[in-house]
Amino acid sequence: MVSLQHTRRDFLKSSIGLAGLSVPSLFSLVSQASTQAPKAKSCIVLYTWGGMSHYESFDPKPNAPSDIRGEFKPIPTATPGIQFCEHLPLLAKHSEKMAIVRSIHHRHGGHQQGMYVSLTGHDPEGGLKAKKRNNWPSLTSMISRFNEPLAGTPRAIKLPYSMYDNGTLMAGDYGGWLGSAYDPVIIKTPAGEPFQGVTRYTDKALNLKLNVKKNRIKERSSLLHDLDNQLGTKNGTGTEYDQLDRYRQMAADLLLGSPVHDAYDLEKEDQRVRDMYGDHICGQTLLLSRRLVEAGVPVVQALCSAGDLAGGGGDNWDTHRNHFPKMKDRLLPVFDRSVSALLTDLEQRGMLDETLVVFLTDFGRTPKINGNGGRDHHPGVYSVALAGGGIRGGQVYGSSDSRGAEPESNACSPADFHATVYAALGIDHKAVLHDQGGRPFNICDGEPLPLL
DSSP, rough: OHHHHHHHHHHHHHHHHHHTHHHHHHHHHHHHHHOOOOOOOOEEEEEETTTOOSSSTTTOOOOOHHHHOOOOOEEESSSSTEEEETTHHHHHTGGGGEEEEEEEEEEEOHHHHHHHHHHSSSSSSSSTTOOOOOOOOOOHHHHHHOOOOOOTTSSEEEOOOOOOOEEEOSSSSSGGOOOGGGEEEEOOOSSOOOSBBOOOOOTTBBBOOEEEEGGGGGGGGHHHHHHHHHHOOOOOOOOHHHHHHHHHHHHHHHHHTTHHHHHHOOGGGGGHHHHOOOOOOOHHHHHHHHHHHHHTOSSEEEEOSSSOOOTTTTTOOOOOOSHHHIIIIIHHHHHHHHHHHHHHHHHHTTTGGGGEEEESSSOEEEEEOOTTOOOOOOSSSSEEEEEEEOOOOOOOEEOTTSSSSSEEEEEEOOHHHHHHHHHHTTOTTEEEEOTTTTEESOOSSSSSSSSO
């Protein structure tokens, strides 16, 4: 990283003496140069599908009535004055790396709509359909648009599967109007105890699992034949087949020589590091995420739950019933270990300053605990977070009210959060891009939060 002092000195050397530059203009430019934030070079997006409770994570309410505060207690973190839920003890030690946003909100109480606005930064319009090309691109896809990968490496990768709700593939998780070239490539994590519940691998067009055994990767033609069978493309024709063929060729490249191929082999990782992440698909997914960005993939999106909500019965964050046992026994321990390991690993490898970690979810959960011992959907206020990538850790932006029902200070939107992510990555949040039909779009309607 370049020091602030060095940046100012170089800027002054290059600016003084420019013809027509007034003193006030010079001071204005120097001020701009001095406040430039470090630019993260890669990004890992962590998504907790189903709507992670802010009460039982980053915004506990110990002084609220018992039917609101719930069964868990708050614990201190490494940052004085900031408390997390007691079942995030490992992550609490990393608070100095994290910026918690406790005042984000939107107005969409359904999973499809909540995920869409959280991942795209834009409200859904009309009927939503997965991969419809007039949808807004996901944050992952948009970031990939502004970052060129290494040769043979995808722009964006999504692990370990797509998001579904009762068998319906969700919109907002793809390249949208950017086009299929910006759809993240889906890769199946090769190790770890699976999440309980339903996980679907039916996204045929992009489900390049990279699960072909080494002894079967003998030549390109046989590999392409295997991928034909995996993708179900034998009868494809025209544009559809051309698109699938492009992903088929990409899969072959990944398996036969890309840095991603080596990164994918988790057996090459130090066993002590693998153990730190835990023998669970969530931990191994985050380990693979680190290995992929280290190999040159600009952005990786990791799903930290089972892939299909399926009525909230599995290991996802849609906790309408048995909320507290599910959080205590399954969700929070896995999340705590996996994410804390990721932050530790990135820091120990000197990658944290150049890797932005983004925490996203659909919405929060209701203040009132329902009759089934659960919390229902609540977009009125919830918590998200950022870490690494030039973010000033050890801070909280905004607050929810005493009941955790709505913002009390510094209310912000998903668009503002997206603008902050773009700023950390050196992307102009007011940039204009064109869809495949040539129509212009401002990529973001929000303004960056003061977290850098």
